[in-house]
Amino acid sequence: MNIEQLRIDTPAVAQLIHFNNAGAALMPAPVIEVMTRHIQLEASLGGYEAAGKQSAELENVYCAIGQLINAQPDEIAVIENATRAWDMAFYSLPLQPGDVVLTSPTEYAGNYIPYLQLKQQRGIEIRVIPNDEHGQVSLSALKDMLDDDRVALISLPVIATNGGPVQPIEQIGALARAAGVLFLLDACQGVGQMPIDVQKIGCHMLAATSRKYLRGPRGMGFLYVERSLCQNLEPVFLDLHAASLQTAHRFKIRADARRFENWECNVAAKLGLGAAVEYALAQGVEPMWQRIQQLAGYLRQRLTGIPGFTPRDLGIQKSGIVTFTHRDSSAAQLQQWLAGQEKRINVSTSTFRSTLLDMQHRDLLEVSRASLPRTTLKQKSTQWLPR
C-alpha cells in the first residue's frame, strides 16, 4: 500500500487529522473527480442524457461492489444508505408471529427499532445473544439458541458504531447455515475497513454504506441479497424500476437484486461509490485492514498509559474504531477541544442512543470515538494526546 499516494489523494490530511471514518471519511481525489465530472456532464447535457452516456460506468458499479464482497453483480442493489438498504431486506422478510430474531448487544438502534416495530406489528420475538468472556457474541450461546426452530433470522453488525469487537461473522454464518436460519449482516462499519467476503461469511443479506471506511460519497449505500433468496423475497416497496407493469391488472417484479432499488437516484454519487470501491480494490483490502488495525492498536496502547483515559473496546479482534472515556472530560468536551484551531483533530462521540443495549450493559452513557483511517501516519496518531 502506497501511503504517500494515499495522502496525496487526500489533501486535507495536511491540514487536519480526520479520525472520524466511522462517521464519514475524507473522499479521495479519484472519487471527487468522477463525481465532479458527472455533475459537469449533467450541467452541459441534462441529467438523463448524462446518465445515458455513463451507462457502462453505472453497470460497472455493480461489478466493482460484487468484486469487493465476492458476490455477483445481479445480487447487488444500490440504495441511498445502509439503513434503507437494511430496511429493504428486513421488512421484506416474511416474518410471522412468534418468529424469533437473534441479534447482538452491539446492534445499531436504527436496526433495533425495526425489530421493535415488527414485534408490535407482527408479534415477532427479539432475543439478544449474550457476549462471551471477551465481549463478543458467544458462539456456544448462539448454537444453543439456534436449537429453537422458531428462530428465523440472525441479524447483527460485524463492527458496531461504538467500536468494540469485530464479531466472528464466519463462525456465525456457519452456524446460521447449519441451522437453516437466514443471516442478515450489517457491514456498514466493516466494508472498506476489513475484508468482507459473503461466500466465506455465508450471510444471505448484507447492507453497507458508501461514506464511511469505503471513502465514497454521502447518501449512498448498497444491499447484497443471495441470488437464490432474492426471487423469494418480495420487496416491501415497489416502483416502476423494481417491477414493470404488464397489464392494467398485473405487474412483474424484476428477478435480480435491483428489485430492492428505486428509480431515481443520485447518479454522481452512485458513480462516486463505484470509484471508491475501485480505489479500495486497487490498494488491496487486506493490507488496508492490517494497517488500520496496527494504527488502532498503537493508539489503544498509548491511551492505556495516560492517566485519566480508559480504552473501552472489547473483543478478541478489534477494529479501527478506538473508543475511550476520560475521567474529567465529557466526550463532547474532548471532541470540541481536539477540533480546536491548533489541533484540528476530528473525533466524534457515540452515545447510548445509537447502541443502547451495549452501552446499558457496560454502564456507559457515551464514549469518545477516534476511527482511524489508512492515511494516518503513525507518529501523528498520538501527537494530540496529553503527555
Ligand SMILES: Cc1ncc(COP(=O)(O)O)c(C=O)c1O
Ligand atoms: C453499525 C451501523 N449500522 C448502520 C448504520 C447506518 O448507516 P447509514 O447512515 O448509511 O444509513 C450505521 C451508521 O453509523 C452504523 O454505524
